[in-house]
Amino acid sequence: MIYLLFAVGLMLLIKGGDWFVDGATGIARRFHLPELLIGATVVSIGTTLPEVMVSTTSAIQGHSQIAYGNAIGSIICNTALIAAVSMAIRPSAVNPRNLRTPVTFFFIAAVFYAAIAYTTGYFSRPAGIILLVLFVLYIISNVMEMKDAPNGSNPAVGNDAVRDDGSESDEESTDDPLWKLILLLVVGALLIAVGADLLVDNGTLIAQALGVPESVIALTFVALGTSLPELVTAITSLIKGHSSLSLGNIIGANVFNLVLVCGLSMTVSPFSIPENSTLFGINASLVVDLPVMFLVMILLTSIPLVKGKTTRLQGIALLAIYAAFCMYQFTMG
Numbered sequence: 001m002i003y004l005l006f007a008v009g010l011m012l013l014i015k016g017g018d019w020f021v022d023g024a025t026g027i028a029r030r031f032h033l034p035e036l037l038i039g040a041t042v043v044s045i046g047t048t049l050p051e052v053m054v055s056t057t058s059a060i061q062g063h064s065q066i067a068y069g070n071a072i073g074s075i076i077c078n079t080a081l082i083a084a085v086s087m088a089i090r091p092s093a094v095n096p097r098n099l100r101t102p103v104t105f106f107f108i109a110a111v112f113y114a115a116i117a118y119t120t121g122y123f124s125r126p127a128g129i130i131l132l133v134l135f136v137l138y139i140i141s142n143v144m145e146m147k148d149a150p151n152g153s154n155p156a157v158g159n160d161a162v163r164d165d166g167s168e169s170d171e172e173s174t175d176d177p178l179w180k181l182i183l184l185l186v187v188g189a190l191l192i193a194v195g196a197d198l199l200v201d202n203g204t205l206i207a208q209a210l211g212v213p214e215s216v217i218a219l220t221f222v223a224l225g226t227s228l229p230e231l232v233t234a235i236t237s238l239i240k241g242h243s244s245l246s247l248g249n250i251i252g253a254n255v256f257n258l259v260l261v262c263g264l265s266m267t268v269s270p271f272s273i274p275e276n277s278t279l280f281g282i283n284a285s286l287v288v289d290l291p292v293m294f295l296v297m298i299l300l301t302s303i304p305l306v307k308g309k310t311t312r313l314q315g316i317a318l319l320a321i322y323a324a325f326c327m328y329q330f331t332m333g
Contacts, residue, residue: 002202002209009198013232016191021236023185024245026176034098037145037248043233044252052261060268068123068274071257072289078257079296080322082234083250087315090238094247094304101145102251103301105138109258110297114290121273121283128266135259192229247310254297292325 020043028038109131116127230253237246265271279287296318303314 002205005198006202006206009195009202012191012195012198014195016188016193016195016232018188018236019184020188020192020233021240021242021245023181023183023188025240025242026181026184027178028245030178030181034095037098037142038245043245043249044256048229048253048256048261052256052264068262068271068285071262072285072293074257075254075293076289076296076322076325078230078250078253079300080292080318080325082230083247083300084315084318084322086234086238086246086250087310088312088319089315091310091312091315092247093309096305096308098145098248099251099301099305101138101141102248102255103305105134105141106251106255106258106297106301109134109255110294113258113262114294117273117290118286122270123262123266123273124270125267128263128268128270131259131263132267135256135263138255138259189229192232247304251301288325288328292321296321 024038024043028034112127112130112134116123230249233249234246237249273283273285275283275285299314299318299321304310
């Protein structure tokens with residue numbers, strides 16, 4: 001039965017990812033919006049819902065410190081593993097203009113978050129409210145940007161999608177009604193969430209039955225489970241030739257991890273920065289985790305912002321950083 005549920009979870013993930021990407025790209029084509037912009041908003045909300053639910057529930061139950069590791073760990077995994085794999089396999093052209101809003105909001109939130117960690121080390125309710133205000137401003141900024149998207153109101157333009165480099169796609173417009181595209185998006189997100197839950201829960205039981213240590217399970221099935229929505233979306237986007245949708249999803253998900261996931265957790269139940277281990281007499285998270293978070297995000301966003309494209313070398317470098325980060329975690333663990 002466990003193996004059957006594991007297989008069902010995998011199938012739900014695959015089909016959910018397929019429908020989710022079809023719905024997102026269909027909406028982008030219908031309204032002539034850049035895929036990166038759709039990825040940074042609509043798709044990111046869908047893929048971060050599991051983290052929002054888990055972190056908020058944990059905060060209500062008095063375990064809000066989980067949100068700290070969840071947010072930082074998810075950002076590093078999303079950037080240095082999932083986005084890195086996408087770039088290593090299929091680099092793509094990117095319109096820097098569509099990156100500016102999510103990148104700006106990410107670093108504003110990240111600097112604010114780090115300032116608290118390095119000074120007081122206490123994530124208070126007012127700090128959480130500030131992050132939630134940033135979330136609202138981020139959504140408003142993206143809505144305004146969508147209104148000004150290239151060819152968004154130009155009747156002379158056909159029903160072709162707008163690529164993230166500003167050019168028109170050769171893809172034909174979807175003839176599907178808007179309600180169907182939204183339904184594909186919503187049902188796809190639900191299938192991904194249910195599939196990820198089945199896969200992680202039953203995968204953990206299988207691993208336990210095979211005698212795999214709990215520490216390894218936590219670093220594999222549990223860690224992978226929180227990033228499965230982003231991973232499935234990235235793989236499906238690559239297969240369907242929508243690399244920019246994947247990049248926008250990763251950056252948008254990273255913004256939401258800080259302003260929404262952490263903001264809600266702090267507001268519901270304030271907490272202090274956890275101290276599981278030290279390095280040079282300092283909290284290891286301050287020496288390793290936060291600096292690595294900034295490093296991988298700078299590496300991910302700087303080249304597209306300057307050169308208007310992602311590169312294979314960029315993806316390989318991020319994967320190397322992630323491998324080193326994981327080796328450090330295993331060593332410290």
